[in-house]
Amino acid sequence: MFCDLALQYDPDKRRCDLVLDEDCDLLLDFTPVPAMLLSIGLDRRAAPDDQLPEGRSQFLAPASFSERRGAPGDALDPAGNKSGSRLWLLDRAKATDTTRQLCNFWLEECLAWAEAETGEPAAISVDWVRMGDTPVLGYTAQVQDASVSLSRRVGG
Numbered sequence: 001m002f003c004d005l006a007l008q009y010d011p012d013k014r015r016c017d018l019v020l021d022e023d024c025d026l027l028l029d030f031t032p033v034p035a036m037l038l039s040i041g042l043d044r045r046a047a048p049d050d051q052l053p054e055g056r057s058q059f060l061a062p063a064s065f066s067e068r069r070g071a072p073g074d075a076l077d078p079a080g081n082k083s084g085s086r087l088w089l090l091d092r093a094k095a096t097d098t099t100r101q102l103c104n105f106w107l108e109e110c111l112a113w114a115e116a117e118t119g120e121p122a123a124i125s126v127d128w129v130r131m132g133d134t135p136v137l138g139y140t141a142q143v144q145d146a147s148v149s150l151s152r153r154v155g156g
Contacts, residue, residue, distance in 0.1 A: 045070030
């Protein structure tokens with residue numbers, strides 16, 4: 001069973017916010033939607049072999065802790081589990097099928113908790129919504145009966 005603070009996604013501002021009722025009390029959400037939004041929206045730390053969107057590498061620029069990003073809470077997890085997704089690495093990606101497949105893989109990675117929690121993996125679909133100068137990937141993730149549909153611009 002899920003129980004989290006309710007989140008509402010604002011597509012215009014591309015961010016989530018907590019939901020309040022008319023008395024300004026926080027609302028609870030008993031669906032997997034808040035967990036899905038956090039899993040997709042937080043930045044997972046890049047793997048050592050991931051190419052960073054800025055085009056930097058350990059040879060071209062001095063390494064810093066923040067250039068590989070990562071959710072701050074990951075440092076506190078004694079098991080070393082990572083939260084968030086590596087979708088931020090698509091910022092300079094090209095509009096190719098490889099990019100679409102990477103997006104699908106990273107969504108599966110960030111929503112892997114769904115199978116442990118519900119017994120079934122998250123159902124994910126990723127397709128190109130728009131091509132051209134500003135390509136956009138659209139994706140839908142479903143856990144149990146709840147689904148989240150989002151989109152992401154990629155580099156072109």
